[in-house]
Structure formats: C-alpha cells, structure tokens
Amino acid sequence: MDQDTLRYGADTPLARRVVAMRSSAVRDLLRDAQRPGMLSLAGGLPAADQFDVEGIERAFAQAMREAPRQALQYGATDGQGSLRESLAALMAQRGAAVEPADVVVTAGSQQALDLLARALVDPGDRVALERPSYLAALQAFALSGARFVTVPADADGACVERLVADNGPAPKFVYLVTNFANPTGATLSLERRRALIGWALRRRVVLVEDDPYGELRVEGVAHPPLVALARETPGAAHWCAYVSTLSKVMSPGLRIGFAVLPRWLRDAVVRVKQALDLHTGTLVQEVADRYLRSGRLAQRLPQLRATYGARRDALCDALGARFGDSLRFGRPEGGMFVWARFTDGTDASALLPAARDEGTIFVPGAAFYDDAPDPSALRLSYATLDPGQLAEAVERLARAHRRLRAGNPTAAAGLEAGAAAGH
Numbered sequence: 001m002d003q004d005t006l007r008y009g010a011d012t013p014l015a016r017r018v019v020a021m022r023s024s025a026v027r028d029l030l031r032d033a034q035r036p037g038m039l040s041l042a043g044g045l046p047a048a049d050q051f052d053v054e055g056i057e058r059a060f061a062q063a064m065r066e067a068p069r070q071a072l073q074y075g076a077t078d079g080q081g082s083l084r085e086s087l088a089a090l091m092a093q094r095g096a097a098v099e100p101a102d103v104v105v106t107a108g109s110q111q112a113l114d115l116l117a118r119a120l121v122d123p124g125d126r127v128a129l130e131r132p133s134y135l136a137a138l139q140a141f142a143l144s145g146a147r148f149v150t151v152p153a154d155a156d157g158a159c160v161e162r163l164v165a166d167n168g169p170a171p172k173f174v175y176l177v178t179n180f181a182n183p184t185g186a187t188l189s190l191e192r193r194r195a196l197i198g199w200a201l202r203r204r205v206v207l208v209e210d211d212p213y214g215e216l217r218v219e220g221v222a223h224p225p226l227v228a229l230a231r232e233t234p235g236a237a238h239w240c241a242y243v244s245t246l247s248k249v250m251s252p253g254l255r256i257g258f259a260v261l262p263r264w265l266r267d268a269v270v271r272v273k274q275a276l277d278l279h280t281g282t283l284v285q286e287v288a289d290r291y292l293r294s295g296r297l298a299q300r301l302p303q304l305r306a307t308y309g310a311r312r313d314a315l316c317d318a319l320g321a322r323f324g325d326s327l328r329f330g331r332p333e334g335g336m337f338v339w340a341r342f343t344d345g346t347d348a349s350a351l352l353p354a355a356r357d358e359g360t361i362f363v364p365g366a367a368f369y370d371d372a373p374d375p376s377a378l379r380l381s382y383a384t385l386d387p388g389q390l391a392e393a394v395e396r397l398a399r400a401h402r403r404l405r406a407g408n409p410t411a412a413a414g415l416e417a418g419a420a421a422g423h
Contacts, residue, residue, distance in 0.1 A: 017143060032361050039393035041315075041362045041380040044182060044336060046248050048384065050304055055296040056251060056287065063286035075282040077274050078266075079105025079258070083289040087258050090292065094214065096228035096242070098260050104269055107280045109212055109245035109257035112269075113137055113175075115276070116208055116241060116259070117144040119268040120172050128171040130158035132368035132377070134182045134210065137175055146172075148370045155330060157181065157188030160196045173206035173241075178226065179214040180335025183368045183379040187333060190223045197229055201236045206265070211244045215301060217334035218309035227260055238262050246288055248336070249297060249304065254284045308336065314387035315380060318394035323401070336383040339365070341376045346401065348378040354400035360393040 033040035063071045078084070084100040091098045106112040113136075121127065123145030129137065131150035138148070149171050151158045158176055174196070178188040188196075200207050209226045230236035245257040261269060273279070291297065315338055316331050329340035342348065348364040355361060365377025382390055 017145070021139065021143065029361055029363060032356060037359055039360045039385060039389050039396065041360060041382070041385070041390075041393055041397070043384065044381055045384050046252060046336070047304075047307060047311075049386075050300075050307055051251055052291075052296055052300055055294065055300075056254075056291060059287045059291040059294065062290045063283065067286060071283045071286040073282060075279045075285065077279045078270050079103065079280060080282065080285040080289060083285045083292075084258075086289050086292040091227075091242075091260060093298075094211075094228075095222075095224040096260070097231075098227070102260050102263070102266060104259045104261060104266060104273070105280050105285060106257040106259060106273070107277065108247060108252070108255045109210065109243050110136055110140065111273075111277075111280075112243045112257050112259040113208075113210070114140045114143075115269045115272050116173070116243070116265075117141045117146065118272045119265065120206060121146045122172075126169065126171040128163060128174040128205075130176060130181065130184075131370075132183055132365060132374075133175070133370075134177055135367050137210070138368075138370055141175070150370060153181070153184055153186055155186055157186045157192060160188075160192040160199070164195060164199045170203040170205050173208050174200070175208045175210065177210045177212070178223075179211055180216065180332050180337070182213070182335070183337055183363070183365065184339040185330060185332030185335055185337050186339075187220075187223070193223060193226055193229055197226060197233060197236050197240070200239045201233060204239065206239050206241060208241045208243065211242065212248050213335040214244070215249050216305060216308055216336065218305050218312065220333040238264075241265060249301065250288065250291060254288060256280070256284060256288045305334075308334070308383065310387060311382040311385065311390060312338070314390040315382040315394065318391045319380075322394050322398040326401075336381050338380045338382065340378055340380060341365075341374065342378075343376070344405070345376075346404065347375045349375065351378075351397075351400060351404050354404050355397050358396040358400045360396040360400075362397070 029042040032038060033043055081100065083105055084103040087103050088098050088100045106115065117140050121141065121144040125146055126149050127141050127146040128149040128151055130153040151162050153159060157178065176188060180187060196207060207226055211225060225242055227237065227240045227242040230240045242260040243257065246254065259269065312332065319327060319329060319340065326342060326344040327340050328343055329338050332338065349366055352361065352364055363379040365379060366373035366375060385393060
C-alpha cells in the first residue's frame with residue numbers, strides 16, 4: 001500500500017475496506033494510453049474503429065421518435081421488458097434457452113459482478129477463481145469481504161479437477177471467464193464445464209460464468225455456456241449464473257450488461273440493485289433493444305471477428321519474430337488478449353517503465369493475481385491497434401527489453417525514441 005493511501009486512511013474517515021483497495025493497474029495505464037504517439041497494448045478496450053456509429057445513431061433516433069417519454073422516464077429495476085426479450089433471444093443464439101424473466105439488465109457486466117458479490121458474500125466467505133484472474137472481479141469481490149481460493153489454469157482453462165478433488169469447505173461461489181479468459185485467453189474445455197456443473201450440484205456451490213468475449217471467436221468450435229449445459233442435469237441450473245455485456249460487441253459507452261439468474265438469486269440481485277441505482281439508464285436500454293432488433297449486430301459480427309483475427313495474428317507473429325524463445329505465449333482462439341511469459345528472467349513490472357519510454361505500454365501480469373504473482377508474465381491486448389501499429393508496438397517493446405537486459409533501462413536512446421513518439 002502506498003504512503004498516500006496510508007496517510008489518507010489515517011487522517012480521514014474512510015472505511016478500512018476502501019483504504020485497503022488496490023487501484024486497477026489497467027485503469028491507471030489508460031492515462032498513459034492517451035499520450036500522443038503512445039501505442040498501447042494495455043487496455044481491454046474494444047476497437048473504436050469498429051463501432052457501428054451509424055447503426056447506434058439510428059437506434060437513438062428511433063428510440064426518441066417512437067417512445068420519447070418512456071425512454072426519458074424511470075424504469076423497472078430488472079430492466080426494460082423489451083430489452084430483456086431481446087437478450088433472451090441473444091442467449092438462444094448462444095445455445096441457452098432462457099426466459100426474459102430470468103434476465104436482469106445491469107450497468108455493464110462489472111455491476112453484475114458487484115451485485116452478485118453483494119447478494120452472496122458475507123465478510124470472510126470463500127470465493128474460488130482461476131489464477132490469474134480478471135482484476136476488476138478481484139476488486140469487486142474483495143470489496144464485499146471475500147477471501148479468495150485460487151485454482152491454477154492451463155490451456156484448457158481453470159483446472160476444475162483441483163476443485164473436485166478438494167473435500168474441504170466449499171466456496172460460496174466459483175467465478176470463471178469461460179471463453180478467452182482475461183488475462184490468459186484460455187477457454188474452459190467442454191469436459192471441464194461438465195465436471196464443474198456436476199461438482200457444483202453436489203456441493204451446492206453457485207457458478208458465476210462471465211462471458212464478455214464469447215462472440216469474438218475467430219477460430220475453433222464454441223462450447224455451450226454453463227447455464228445451457230446445466231439443463232442436462234436435473235437441479236443443476238439452480239446453481240448457475242451467467243453474466244455478459246454488449247460492451248465488447250456494441251459499445252462500452254452505453255454501459256449495458258446483463259445477468260441470467262435462477263429465480264432465487266435473481267430476486268436477491270434485484271433487491272440489491274434497487275438499493276444501489278434503482279435501475280440501469282432507460283434511454284440506453286431502449287437504444288440497445290432497438291439496435292439488437294435491427295439485426296445489425298448479427299450482420300457486423302463476421303467483420304468484427306475478421307478484424308480481431310487479423311490483429312491477433314499480427315501481434316503473435318511480431319512477438320515470435322522479435323522475441324523468439326525468450327517469450328512464451330499462446331495464440332488464443334478469440335477474445336482480445338495474449339498472455340505471455342518471459343523465459344529469460346525478465347521482470348515484466350521492471351520492463352514497463354522502459355517500454356513507456358519507448359512509446360508502448362502493457363499490463364504486467366502481477367496485476368491479475370491475488371497473491372504470489374508471476375513476475376515474468378504480461379498481458380498484451382491487440383484490439384485497438386491495426387496490424388502495422390501492432391508490429392511497431394512490438395518493435396518498441398523489443399527495444400525496451402534489450403535495454404533492460406543490458407542493464408540500461410533508461411538509456412538516452414530510449415528516451416529520445418519516446419520523445420519522437422510524441423511524449
């Protein structure tokens with residue numbers, strides 16, 4: 001904890017849980033990403049050049065033309081009925097038959113995670129998640145007082161067999177990004193999905209499946225969400241919660257997320273949401289509903305996938321060419337991230353300042369661990385840069401790596417390169 005946090009915590013009436021909170025490394029790096037000339041590999045932002053500005057503008061105009069007073073009025077806590085119908089139809093396309101009544105609209109999927117934590121977690125309760133894991137989930141769950149039980153992950157996602165073999169006290173819930181996990185890019189295998197569902201039913205543990213990236217598959221075969229597979233086993237759906245968002249495929253600025261929940265959990269989450277914000281913005285819900293009903297999302301997804309696929313390939317090809325055996329990484333089948341580890345002893349956190357001087361940034365892997373982080377790891381996002389920019393960003397990263405390995409991380413040549421990049 002830094003000295004400012006300690007001082008403000010001592011001198012002000014801040015709650016202890018807030019004083020103890022870590023700031024998000026990704027949100028902090030977004031400030032650097034705004035610097036002129038910076039080529040950022042850090043943020044988990046979708047590609048702004050792929051936003052359907054025309055289609056969203058039409059949906060806004062349509063909402064204000066067809067239902068202006070409804071769009072500007074307070075709304076139901078669980079969301080506008082028409083949007084919940086559209087989201088249920090979206091779930092059917094993903095292989096899960098759900099009722100609109102099962103859907104709760106949230107202000108982004110991050111709010112859904114917060115609502116679930118508030119509804120389920122008492123201070124000191126255990127929450128299981130893969131290691132490493134989505135850092136904003138760590139923040140949200142810690143704020144509710146959760147203690148973390150971490151499960152290692154490999155190329156097939158979280159090692160569910162570790163949970164199944166553990167006969168100790170069961171966690172209150174398990175949190176997983178099942179498709180193209182943030183940060184590792186791994187997808188939970190079908191075998192592990194089924195094993196996890198059976199275990200959750202036996203141990204009476206809630207499964208929270210976070211699926212922001214599932215629509216961004218660029219190769220391979222999609223697996224059904226847990227909420228769909230659970231219907232194969234009587235009683236299992238009672239323990240499955242599904243969270244997703246329109247941020248990655250439509251626009252994060254609208255802040256539209258949603259959760260599909262069993263009725264007992266849905267009612268609790270709605271009560272919590274009533275206390276927090278009454279409801280998600282009515283106007284943006286009306287816009288999102290009309291956009292989904294227009295069919296433009298389905299029409300644009302192939303182009304979006306092709307764009308991300310080309311950018312993924314550009315990043316992976318450049319990393320392989322510039323780093324060789326000194327950097328180990330996988331090529332994800334979709335999503336937005338490449339997870340990499342240095343094999344030559346490089347500390348990613350020590351590399352970041354040198355990379356910033358060269359005009360590129362990334363997220364050190366340490367940010368995605370609750371404890372005992374891997375210093376060699378880093379997360380690289382390919383979503384916001386075109387292939388040429390990605391190649392240049394990797395070149396800058398390679399220069400920073402060479403300087404750091406040579407024991408001269410703030411060499412004048414590097415600083416001059418940063419200045420030329422617009423610093």
